[in-house]
Amino acid sequence: MRYWQPLIRRLRYRSRSEAGSAIAEMAVMTPLLTLMFVVTADFGRVFYTAITLAQAARAGAQYGAQSVTKTADTAGIQTAANQEAQNIGAISVSSSRLCKCPGGGTINCVTQYCAGSYGPAQVFVQVTASKTFNTLMSYPGIPGSVALSETAILRAQ
Numbered sequence: 001m002r003y004w005q006p007l008i009r010r011l012r013y014r015s016r017s018e019a020g021s022a023i024a025e026m027a028v029m030t031p032l033l034t035l036m037f038v039v040t041a042d043f044g045r046v047f048y049t050a051i052t053l054a055q056a057a058r059a060g061a062q063y064g065a066q067s068v069t070k071t072a073d074t075a076g077i078q079t080a081a082n083q084e085a086q087n088i089g090a091i092s093v094s095s096s097r098l099c100k101c102p103g104g105g106t107i108n109c110v111t112q113y114c115a116g117s118y119g120p121a122q123v124f125v126q127v128t129a130s131k132t133f134n135t136l137m138s139y140p141g142i143p144g145s146v147a148l149s150e151t152a153i154l155r156a157q
Contacts, residue, residue: 042135049088049133050148056085057129057152060093064125065154071097071125081129091131098124098153123156 060081064071074095081093099107099121101114107121114121130149138144 038136039139042137045136046133046146046148049131050150052085052088053091053129053131053148053150054152056081056091056093057127057150058154059084060095060127060129061125061152061154064095064127065156068123068156071123071156077125077127081127085129085131088131091129093127093129095125095127098126100124124153125156126151126153 060077063080064073064077070076077095078093082091085091097109099109101107101121103114107114109121109123128149128151130147133146133148135142135144
């Protein structure tokens with residue numbers, strides 16, 4: 001009898017006694033790994049939605065900042081913002097015109113003149129894009145929906 005045959009018998013016995021342990025470990029770990037994957041995917045989706053909302057608000061503000069007259073074109077601003085956010089579905093867009101003195105302070109946009117030697121007011125457009133984000137599944141202790149909102153302010157040319 002060769003010297004390695006008893007070693008092979010011991011290895012065969014050991015492999016038979018541990019045959020079901022890999023399946024049991026996999027049965028325990030699969031739900032945990034799936035949950036971790038879904039949580040990670042939701043976490044990434046929240047950030048993707050927030051970044052896309054910021055880009056949409058910026059696109060709307062860039063459209064409105066092309067001229068002083070376009071700061072009041074709410075339909076054009078909404079169209080520009082919605083085109084930027086096509087990947088995340090419908091968003092809510094609101095815009096407003098702001099007038100500020102170069103030295104500081106907000107004034108009425110109708111008069112557009114600052115008291116003192118500051119000269120004419122600077123016109124800005126403010127665009128806010130918002131969306132309610134819904135998670136893929138409900139998690140204990142974490143809300144299932146979150147209201148996300150991003151704002152961009154640009155000075156009109």
